Structures are given as structure tokens and as C-alpha cells.
Amino acid sequence: MAGIAAVPLKKVVVDSGPLYSLLTLEVVKRHPGSRNSILSRNKVQSYLQSPRAQKNFLLMFSARAAGWHRSTAQCEPAKLS
Secondary structure, three states: OOOOOOOOOOOOOOOOHHHHHHHHHHHHHHOHHHHHHHHHHOOOOHHHOOHHHHHHHHHHHHHHHHHHHHHHHOOOOOOOO
8 A cells, every 4th residue: 555645734724712711711710709700701612601611621621631641651661673
């Protein structure tokens, strides 16, 4: 089977909206008394307007982070011979 030739990319576009929303919701979680003020100045993605969607979004990322830490913590160091 023939290999696929890699073509260097000159420009890449990354949608940072979900990351910005995640960071905003993390700040809201840490400062619940300022929730309305924070959310009025920092708009989150349209699919995160309900508190339930916001909670599920935060849970999804915290579960992924916990899984990543758990999997790396179980890895044994490579044995050099």
C-alpha cells in the first residue's frame, strides 16, 4: 500500500470558541456569586445557554482530564537496557 505524502500547511484555522466557553464556565464555577456578571460580559457558545448544558459541558471536560491523568499515572517508566 502506498504511503500518503505529507503536505506542510501554511495556515491553519482553529475554532477557539469552545475553549473560551470552557474557561468562562470554569471562572463561573469558581465564583458563583458573580455568575450573571461574568456571563453578561463573556458570551458562551449558543449551545451552552442552559445551566444544564453548561454543567454537562464542564463534566465532559473534567471526565476527560481525569481519565488522562489516571491513564498516565498508571504507565510504568520504560526500562532501559
